[in-house]
Amino acid sequence: MYLRDPGNPRGVLQGHAEEVEYGRGGRRDKRNGDGGGVGWAADHFCPSLHGYGCLTWNMMLDFPQASWNVISSLCQPVVPSEGDNLAPVTLAGVRRGDLHPDAVHPGFPVSLIGDTGGLFIMKLFLLTVAALLLLVVGESTAERILSRRTKRELASPLHVGGIRDPFGSYCERRGGCCPGRDDLCTVPYLDTICYCDLFCNRTVSDCCPDFWGHCLGVEPPFIGTCERNGNKFLSGQTYKENCNLCTCGTTGRWECEQNACLMEPDIINAVNRGNYGWQAANYSQLYGMTLDEGIRFRLGTQRPSRTIMNMNEIQMNMDAQTDSLPLYFNSAEKWPGKIHEPLDQGNCAASWAFSTAAVASDRISIQSMGHMTPQLSPQNLISCDTRNQGGCAGGRIDGAWWYLRRRGVVTDDCYPYRPPQQTPAEVGRCMMQSRSVGRGKRQATQRCPNTDNYHNNIYQSTPPYRLSSNEKEIMKEIMDNGPVQAIMEVHEDFFVYKNGIYKHTDVSFTKPPQYRKHGTHSIRITGWGEERNFDGTSKKYWIAANSWGKNWGENGYFRIARGDNECEIETFVIGVWGRITMEDMHNHHHHHRRRHN
Structure with missing residues (x-):
């Protein structure tokens, strides 16, 4: 044609x-x-x-x-x-x-x-x-x-960078504007693009700065510009300051959210200026989260029911041994190679699973005299222990111990942890089942989710037992049998802990109520110590492993005041024994040798 x-x-x-x-x-x-x-x-x-x-x-x-x-x-x-x-x-x-x-x-x-x-x-x-x-x-x-048509599917909004040249020539330099909607009608702008099509006027955020004047011949819909770090922003544009989104208003003033942030600079500075006995830090992996999000996603242990809290405490015969407890004790030094490093739960509220798996791992390693040193799988608990449990939305430690006793779990290498993406957290389909083989023992009926690992042995525990809140009895239990599990209340200042002996401070008491919040967490106590002060007094502390990764605190650990139930850490303390027989140790040792020959 x-x-x-x-x-x-x-x-x-x-x-x-x-x-x-x-x-x-x-x-x-x-x-x-x-x-x-x-x-x-x-x-x-x-x-x-x-x-x-x-x-x-x-x-x-x-x-x-x-x-x-x-x-x-x-x-x-x-x-x-x-x-x-x-x-x-x-x-x-x-x-x-x-x-x-x-x-x-x-x-x-x-x-x-x-x-x-x-x-x-x-x-x-x-x-x-x-x-x-x-x-x-x-x-x-x-x-x-x-x-x-109110949303551009592939729009790259002008965000964070600010307007360095708010009245420069963009659409004019392009050589033309576009009617209607055209996702190719763009001009390079800073490290992104802006648009010169009529559709951009539906959302002010992605129009080029000169769109209104050059393409429509009208005044821009904004009255003024906002400034930040030498950059100018147009009305409606945004940037994020820590955990708060700030929007440039029509009057040329920033309008920011007023959330309490998890990494609050005022709290960090106040702790470091004060004489509190510990130092604070700003953690990049926690920066940008609100305090509410930190409590919601970084803890995850539900307070035990009244029935569980009324568990009988075991009776210890302390007598003269109380005086023989050392000033300093660390499980990792008494049982080298048998105490496992802290893991990172990420934005998954499952400290109930991480602390349970960690204590059971250490106890089985100690009890088997190193013949079995499994790093047990928190993911196995998160995905499979679903009876009245919330996975990454929180759970109970008594439910976790029930599952470990009655069903058992595999190692973390066999069933690795899958941290939730951004927003927590899908529980995930259970990928490890077991069956009874008699005498209370269980055997896996599925291969490891990690296909490179063929070692799908099921590890179980005996029923857990509750310790007294007496610090001496807790110390003796740790020294004799290994790390214990404890529940504690986490306050807003604990998230910024860097080193030293933690005690909850009053630095946020002058702030509005949303800056003072707490939630329940579970951790593993591995030892204790004392620190001498210049005036001759001493500060007693517990050594405890958190589950926020090794980049937090003292290489993943923290020290917290001992003997006065700081943050209720001595209120509910749990010990446990692994379900191990001589046959288990023999089979594991034989299997281990065969794998490495």
Whole structure:
């Protein structure tokens, strides 16, 4: 087919197409229509809406007098600049044979690129025929249609960087604006892009700074700009300050959320300036979270029920041994290679599973005299212990011990931890089942989720026992049998602990109530010690392992005041024995040797 425009003074070229695709949902239809065409302009156009259907095309036109870039757009008229000298245009080489005059006219908004300086046959490349058919009755109808398209799927909003040149030339430098919605109508802007299409006006955040003045000829919808770190922001633009989102208001002032942040600089500075006996730090892995999110996602142990709290405490015969307890004791030094390193629960409220698995791992290693040193799997508990448990939304340690006793778990290497992405936290399908093989013992019925590991032995415990809240009895239990599990209350300042002997401070007492919150956590106590003060007094402390990774605290551990039930850490303390027989140790030792030979 041959299309020709012998020199229309307004540069209008009539083109025709049959197949129409409208919207982004992929529905195709064939319709007839008339009107429309190509509006030529050297730099920019003013959009308006009229009652006809249209197509959107992407193409490049080369012809003797000039080279034109065709912009993909909704078909809306383009008013050429005064004084433009538009050359006669002939379109040839159309590849589609089904084009005919009674189909819908396509619109070709274009912008002048420059003089080509040569004579050659103009080529028409249809890179995309992405058609958008708008059947509109008038301007108000079109406005209603466009108003339903309120979100750009692939938009890259102007965020955080600020407006360094709020009144610079972006759409003007581009050489043209685009009517309707065109996700290719962009200009590089800082480390992102901004838009020069009419749709950007639906969300102020992704328009180029000069869109309103250059493309629409109107004043911008914002009154002023906001400044931050030497950068200017337009009204409606945002940046995030720690855990709070700040928005540039129409008055030129920042409007910020007032959340209490997990990493609160005022609290960190107050602790470090005060004489509290410990130091605080700003942790990058916790920065940007609110205090509410930290308590919700970084703890995860539910307080025991009244029935569990009334468990009988075991009776210890302390007699003269009480005086023989050393000033300092560390399980890792008494049982080298048998005390496991702290893990990181991430944003998964499952300290109930991490502390249980850690204590059981240490106790089995000690009890087996090192023949069995499993790092038991918290994920096995999180995914499979679902009876009245919440996985990454919190759980009870008594439920965890029930599961470890009655069902058992495999190692962390066999069933590795899968931290939840961003928002916690799917429990995940249980991928490890077991069956009874008699005498209370269990055997795995599935292979390891980690297919590189074939060692799917099930490890179990005996019923846990509760210790007295007397610090001497807790110390003796740790020295004789290994680390214990404890429940504690975590306050807002504990998250920023770096080193020293922790005690809850009053640094947030002058702040609003949302800065003073606490939640229940469970940890593993591995030892104790004393620190002498300059005045001759001493500070007693527990050595405890957290589950926030080795980059937190003292290599994943913390020290906390001992003997006065700081943060209720001595209220509910648990010990346990592994379910181990000589046959288990023999089989494990034989299997271990076979794997390494």
